[in-house]
Amino acid sequence: xxxxxxxxxxxxxxxxxxxxxxxxxxxxxxxxxxxxxxxxxxxxxxxxxxxxxxxxxxxxxxxxxxxxxxxxxxxxxxxxxxxxxxxxxxxxxxxxxxxxxxxxxxxxxxxxxxxxxxxxxxxxxxxxxxxxxxxxxxxxxxxxxxxxxxxxxxxxxxxxxxxxxxxxxxxxxxxxxx
Numbered sequence: 001x002x003x004x005x006x007x008x009x010x011x012x013x014x015x016x017x018x019x020x021x022x023x024x025x026x027x028x029x030x031x032x033x034x035x036x037x038x039x040x041x042x043x044x045x046x047x048x049x050x051x052x053x054x055x056x057x058x059x060x061x062x063x064x065x066x067x068x069x070x071x072x073x074x075x076x077x078x079x080x081x082x083x084x085x086x087x088x089x090x091x092x093x094x095x096x097x098x099x100x101x102x103x104x105x106x107x108x109x110x111x112x113x114x115x116x117x118x119x120x121x122x123x124x125x126x127x128x129x130x131x132x133x134x135x136x137x138x139x140x141x142x143x144x145x146x147x148x149x150x151x152x153x154x155x156x157x158x159x160x161x162x163x164x165x166x167x168x169x170x171x172x173x174x175x176x177x178x
Contacts (some may be wrong), residue, residue: 002043022073025130035062072130079139081125085154089122101146
C-alpha cells in the first residue's frame with residue numbers, strides 16, 4: 001500500500017537510510033537493507049525481494065515505520081495523560097514536569113529534546129512530538145510514576161483508558177457473618 005507524501009514534506013532516500021523533513025521537524029532512520037524504498041508520484045512505495053516469512057514481516061514493519069515518520073513530520077503525534085486523585089497535580093517548571101502524586105517528594109521529569117510537554121490545568125498532561133516512538137516512551141515514563149490503582153482508581157492514566165476496578169474487602173459485598 002503506497003504512503004501518500006504531503007506537499008510540505010521532503011523525503012530523501014540514500015540506500016537504506018531514509019530522512020523525512022516537514023513543518024513539525026525532521027526524522028531520520030536506517031531501515032533493513034533488503035527492503036527497497038522508492039518515491040514515485042508523491043507516494044512512498046516499499047517492496048520486498050521475496051515472499052519469505054522474514055521479508056513479509058519486514059515489509060509491513062518498514063511500511064508502518066515510514067508512514068509514522070511522514071505523519072509525524074506533517075501532523076505530529078500526541079498522547080494525553082489524566083491525573084486522578086485528591087491532591088495529585090502536575091506543573092510545568094521551564095521545560096521540566098513536576099508531579100506531586102502522593103509521594104513524600106515531588107517527582108521531576110525532563111523530556112527528550114524532540115518531545116514537548118504541556119500541562120493543562122493541574123489534571124492533564126499533553127505529550128507532543130514528531131516521533132511516535134519518543135512520544136509513546138515519554139508518556140509511558142510519566143504513567144509509570146504512579147500507575148492507576150485498581151481499588152480506588154487513583155493515579156496517572158492515558159485519556160480514555162479503562163481501568164478494571166476491584167471490589168476490595170468490604171464486609172457489605174460478602175454479606176454479614178455471625
